[in-house]
Amino acid sequence: MKRLTGVLILVAIAIAVTGASWAAEKGPIKVGWLSPHTGQWAEVGKDMNNGFNMFMEEIGYKIAGRTIEVIREDTRAVPDTAVTKFRKLVTHDRVAVVGGLVTAPSGLAVAAAADEMQTPLIIACAAADDNTQRLRKKWVTRIGWTGSQPMFPFGEWVYNKLGYKRIVTIAVDFAFGYDNVGGFQRTFEAAGGQIIQKMWVPVTAMDFAPYISNIRKDADAVFVALVGAAPLKFPKQYQEAGIRLPMIGSGTVSDEYVLPAQGDEIVGFISPLHYSAALDIPANRKFQQKYQKKYNKVGSYYASHSYELGMWLAQAIETVKGDAENKEALLKAIKGVKLADPPRGPFQLDPYGHPIQNIYIRKVE
Numbered sequence: 001m002k003r004l005t006g007v008l009i010l011v012a013i014a015i016a017v018t019g020a021s022w023a024a025e026k027g028p029i030k031v032g033w034l035s036p037h038t039g040q041w042a043e044v045g046k047d048m049n050n051g052f053n054m055f056m057e058e059i060g061y062k063i064a065g066r067t068i069e070v071i072r073e074d075t076r077a078v079p080d081t082a083v084t085k086f087r088k089l090v091t092h093d094r095v096a097v098v099g100g101l102v103t104a105p106s107g108l109a110v111a112a113a114a115d116e117m118q119t120p121l122i123i124a125c126a127a128a129d130d131n132t133q134r135l136r137k138k139w140v141t142r143i144g145w146t147g148s149q150p151m152f153p154f155g156e157w158v159y160n161k162l163g164y165k166r167i168v169t170i171a172v173d174f175a176f177g178y179d180n181v182g183g184f185q186r187t188f189e190a191a192g193g194q195i196i197q198k199m200w201v202p203v204t205a206m207d208f209a210p211y212i213s214n215i216r217k218d219a220d221a222v223f224v225a226l227v228g229a230a231p232l233k234f235p236k237q238y239q240e241a242g243i244r245l246p247m248i249g250s251g252t253v254s255d256e257y258v259l260p261a262q263g264d265e266i267v268g269f270i271s272p273l274h275y276s277a278a279l280d281i282p283a284n285r286k287f288q289q290k291y292q293k294k295y296n297k298v299g300s301y302y303a304s305h306s307y308e309l310g311m312w313l314a315q316a317i318e319t320v321k322g323d324a325e326n327k328e329a330l331l332k333a334i335k336g337v338k339l340a341d342p343p344r345g346p347f348q349l350d351p352y353g354h355p356i357q358n359i360y361i362r363k364v365e
Contacts, residue, residue, distance in 0.1 A: 028069040029317065029324045032089035032098035034082055034110070035306075037074035040204070040228050044102055044302050045077075047257055048124060050295050051303035052099070055310030058290075063314045064322030071095060077102060077228075079109035086110050090117045096324040097122065097334075099309045102302065103227075104128035104147070104175035114139045120331045124309045125302055128175040132354035141334050141353045143312050144305050147176045147225070148183025150251065150272035150359045155187030157361065158248060162270075164220040166196050168245075170211055170234075171225035173200035180225035180250050201226065208234050212241045224249035231258045239265040251275075254364050257300035269364045274357045275301040275344040287343040304343045312337050 033052060036045035049072070061068045071093050073085035082101065089095045098114070099122040101107045107126025114121035115137035123131060123142040132142050158164050167188065171177030177200065185195050196219060199211050206229070215222060222245050226234055231253045238247065247253075251273030254266055277288055277298045287307060291299035299307075312334070317324050319333035338348040347357035 026066060026322070026325075028067040029063065029322070030069050030071060030093055030095040031313070032086070032093065032095040032100075033070050033072045034075050034085060034089075034098060034100035034106075035072070036077040036102060037072075039076040039078070041077035041102060044228065044257060045074075047300045047302040048100060048102060048306040050291070051299065051306030051308075052124075052310050054291060054294060054303075055307045055314075059310075059314060063317045064320075066317075066322045066324075075101070075106055077106060079103075079105045082106040083109050083113050086113050086121075087117070090119050095119070096327065097313065097330060099313060100124050100306070101126040104179075107131050108135065108175065111135070111137045111140045118327060120327060120334055122309055122312065122334060124305045127179065129179045130175070132352045136352055139331060141331075141349065143309055143347075143355060145274055145355065145357075146183075147179030147250075148186075149354075150274060151180055151183030152187050153359050154272035154361070155184040155189075155193070156191045157272075158184075158221075159188055159191035159193045162221070162248075164246075164248075165193050166218060166220050167193060167223050168197040168199070168215050168219040168221075169195060169223040169225070170199045170201060170208075170215075171223075171250075172203050172227055172230070174203055176227060177201075177225050181223070184223060201230070203228065203230075205230065206233050208237045209241070212238055212243060215243060215245070219245055221246045221248055223247075224253050226250070227252050231255075232261055235262060235265040235269070246270075251301065251362065254362070255300050255302070256298040257302055259364070260297065266364050271362050272359050273301065273362060274347075274355070274359055275304055276360055276362050277304075278362075279344070279360065281345060283341045283345075284343040299343075308339065308342045308344065311339055311342055315339070 035048040075082035097120040102125040108128050121140045125144045127147045129146040169181045171181050197216050248270045251271040254269045256277045315337045316333040320329045345358045347355045
């Protein structure tokens with residue numbers, strides 16, 4: 001038995017040395033990362049970068065024996081810029097895979113380029129429904145969410161648990177807002193409720209007085225779905241206008257990205273999301289402890305998803321034994337990943353490349 005054990009150890013060492021030699025010959029695996037570094041979405045981009053960087057640092061920028069070289073590009077959250085940067089990553093930098101993206105329009109635009117250039121794209125936060133529905137692409141995987149996903153259970157819950165029957169909606173005027181309102185409306189009205197007024201807000205708007213002053217007084221509550229810097233402005237202006245109707249809506253309105261800068265105006269806000277920094281499970285407590293120690297702030301959903309994208313990518317590259325340049329094999333591995341213990345709780349993909357995951361009801365107190 002001792003001799004057999006010795007042989008097994010020698011074989012293992014030989015394999016390890018051979019594997020290390022192969023990895024060295026192949027050089028680093030190049031990974032592209034797309035996020036906004038400048039512009040209105042820069043702070044969101046910083047959270048994304050923090051989360052992804054933290055995971056890569058934890059693993060020493062090595063997966064399956066190969067060094068990971070991350071090439072980061074600033075999308076400014078502008079679709080045309082995001083596509084240009086994606087093309088540069090593929091043609092000039094010759095990356096094996098690209099991750100990131102936060103806005104719905106950028107996610108849709110880059111997805112088309114990924115399919116054209118046959119390069120795996122893993123979307124972290126961009127939440128347009130069509131990325132994994134009507135306009136889904138072979139080369140695109142989403143590990144985040146769609147704007148409508150948390151709203152389907154929320155609409156029914158609001159009607160049955162909160163007792164609201166008549167709702168006014170105020171949402172950003174692009175795909176994310178449409179998907180949020182559409183998902184909520186579908187189940188809220190199926191349960192017996194009514195959307196009595198809809199208002200659409202430009203993504204760059206910071207003065208919400210024209211919308212707030214137009215809210216119908218016969219509503220039971222106001223549903224809000226805003227993104228970027230708008231959640232810092234709208235609740236305060238809503239409070240200052242003296243509106244007493246309760247606010248509910250998208251998790252982006254009270255995410256940890258904006259919550260520290262908000263005051264009493266956001267207290268009582270109820271939203272559905274697949275993540276909360278307050279989620280009391282071991283994986284999330286560990287993530288938040290590390291993140292807060294490293295960056296001196298609470299990790300937002302943008303940060304946690306980017307961290308989880310690193311986890312997802314690592315498992316896929318391990319599956320192909322480091323041969324990430326075989327893009328077809330890597331894509332298959334990406335589609336087959338299941339995360340049992342990420343910060344948000346366990347999730348995996350459905351046949352459309354979209355996460356099957358828990359949805360949590362959150363209230364600011």
